[in-house]
Amino acid sequence: MKSSGLFPFMMLLALGTLALWAVEGSGKSFKAGVCPPKKSAKCLRYEKPQCQSDWQCLGKKRCCPDICGIKCLDPVDTPSPTRRKPGRCPPAYGQCMMLNPPNYCEMDGQCERDLKCCMGMCGKSCVSPVKA
Template identity: 35%
Template sequence: CLTPGVAEKPGACPAAVPEGLFYPCAFACLEDRDCLGAQKCCPLPCGPACLEPVPDKPGECPRVRPRPEPCVEEEEGDSCAHDRDCPRQEKCCFSGCAMR
């Protein structure tokens, strides 16, 4: 028997390919559970590969309920996708309408 793996591991893929990284032009992974340890399956120019993740910023986002339509913020779209998109120690959190 195998222990079920977690498809999505914590952390985020690096925003840029780490300097000096050699990677094969092949599909090394399809999802995070295909990678060893804490590594994540990250998109690269030649296909996905297992890379060390960028750690999430400390803290947790507040729990919010989705706001009823119409949602003005939603029209502007998400201003972030990951914590790394936010300055300093700010986190990327769902505002009820969009990611802020």
């Protein structure tokens, strides 16, 4: 008789877990803005990541790469579209194991000099283009 009372509890637990997983991994909903550009500075000591996805950050903050790790940072407005920079993005090999990896950029205009915003193994980042 006790097992019949356990079944509804297990079902609720499973549904709750699935609901959290669906929200965490949802690619259709996103927070506004983009991660601020990563400053070019040397890190003296890497820090443990504060987050793995935007949904682990409070309010409007996004899960972004910083100088010494990954942190919840205030997003910046997405810049207006600019011309695409010459060259092609290099191929990305491998697959990221992180849900919703943070993007370092969203478009070429956010990258310094002649770097392009390309999809890498774990999110978008500014990289040297392959000559077309």
